[in-house]
């Protein structure tokens with residue numbers, strides 16, 4: 001199956017069209033069960049979509065997928081501009097070129113642009129446009145507290161009012177188009193509100209997952225130099241209270257020492273976790289959200305921006321200790337997240353959608369906030385821990401809100417699986433229609449448990465493979481169209497040309513295994529690493545010239561299905577969270593008793609991977625349990 005250089009070009013064309021069509025021909029030889037008929041057993045190779053599911057689906061057959069896929073590859077400009085112009089509002093249409101790209105380092109700098117010259121606004125498209133279309137009174141957000149019994153809702157028009165108030169406040173403290181705003185918030189409604197308010201005024205949000213240490217937060221503040229930091233005083237995670245404001249205070253001292261001082265720290269008083277009287281305060285810099293934001297007008301002008309103006313920065317781990325500021329822009333990201341959300345979850349207006357990811361990760365950006373809101377969806381936000389007060393909490397929430405689409409990570413599936421079926425089956429879950437998985441490969445036994453026990457063998461699972469860098473889904477089942485193989489992310493989304501190459505960068509055809517790359521750009525692709533375009537080119541485009549290199553290994557089976565096998569670089573994936581081995585090593589060696597450290601990932605039954613560190617203590621110190629604990633603590637506080 002190995003390819004040779006001389007027929008490289010021929011294989012190019014072949015490999016894009018062949019995986020899907022070969023599957024159509026060969027799938028009939030596999031042992032299959034039909035969705036809804038019976039549980040998927042270990043002998044079943046595939047789960048076929050049922051007639052009932054397919055009939056109502058946006059993409060009802062393999063045939064339809066193939067038609068659309070072919071159109072998207074043969075004419076990307078036509079395919080994406082058709083969607084962009086019919087489903088979004090543009091103040092002004094883009095110029096002559098729908099996109100322009102250079103993904104080949106041998107031909108000069110890497111450049112990706114989509115809809116350049118088009119003028120729009122993502123917040124406007126999420127809120128105003130949907131309200132104008134009649135969704136004013138539709139629930140936009142359901143919020144469920146960590147503590148059972150506390151909840152809240154916002155309709156689309158209420159959400160717009162909240163967003164406008166914050167947008168007006170941010171403008172009043174001098175935040176302008178292009179300015180960075182660092183956000184360190186837990187899963188409160190104020191988090192998507194903040195993201196949308198930034199986008200409304202053209203500010204660039206940089207959300208930092210509110211589980212990162214003050215060192216990590218400071219590092220990000222120093223890198224993007226925000227005018228404002230937005231946080232809350234504390235949050236409850238399960239039975240534990242986490243004092244977020246203290247972490248921000250430490251980060252602000254740290255970044256001031258490095259020359260970056262922040263004028264405003266807007267702090268939301270999260271009353272269920274901590275009263276304001278108990279919050280440490282720095283007069284002049286710190287401002288209570290509740291004291292200022294509600295005083296501002298509930299409507300605000302939109303800052304119209306170019307499709308290629310930045311929407312947000314999101315830092316992610318790489319092979320070195322320094323996190324990378326992945327930059328996404330406006331137009332392409334908007335079109336891509338909305339379209340992938342709609343098709344991969346077979347979205348219907350009546351859906352109630354719950355993604356368990358935190359907005360501090362890309363999944364929360366693309367598939368808690370932007371993708372669903374652009375579709376006018378009802379989104380559930382859950383503040384707390386998934387097993388609190390007991391491992392049935394998720395299904396309690398599913399029943400309470402009649403959740404129809406449930407999107408989560410394999411690590412949660414495996415941990416709930418270990419707690420036993422009883423916690424699941426005591427709830428009805430009959431509202432569920434589609435399940436989703438993201439963050440790491442889902443092993444077939446976890447897939448079957450998710451499918452059989454959680455979904456009652458009725459709900460297709462969209463195992464979505466993608467990355468912070470890709471903005472949206474890249475390889476994913478379309479429920480209703482494809483037979484599913486447990487553990488396979490199946491086939492590429494529209495417009496995506498995955499290729500598997502060997503170590504020399506030669507494309508492999510047919511059944512094969514190697515490094516996963518992508519040929520040609522797609523609207524949701526990241527455009528650069530903030531302040532370091534060279535690192536962008538070196539990390540992603542130099543390893544295999546001509547392609548975007550994902551950092552993942554992948555194999556393709558004889559039916560054309562893709563199987564992701566995990567990272568091939570120095571990134572480990574712990575509970576679906578990317579961690580650079582170098583980040584952990586540099587934390588370890590900062591410990592006064594540690595001379596050298598080397599970190600690797602080890603297989604972990606629940607977390608996918610665990611962290612394993614080899615450590616050499618300094619002269620005169622020998623290994624002890626105390627040293628071990630103190631090293632672990634160092635890593636925890638620094639990372």
Ligand code: WTA
Pocket residue numbers: 316361362363437438439440441442463464465466467468469489550551552564565566567573576577578
């Ligand atoms: C891994 C998360 C297998 C992969 C959206 C990738 C997956 C990294 C899957 C990106 C999946 C994500 N199957 N592996 N469905 N989804 N990954 O940037 O190794 O936090 O490169 O984005 O997670 O992690 P990131």
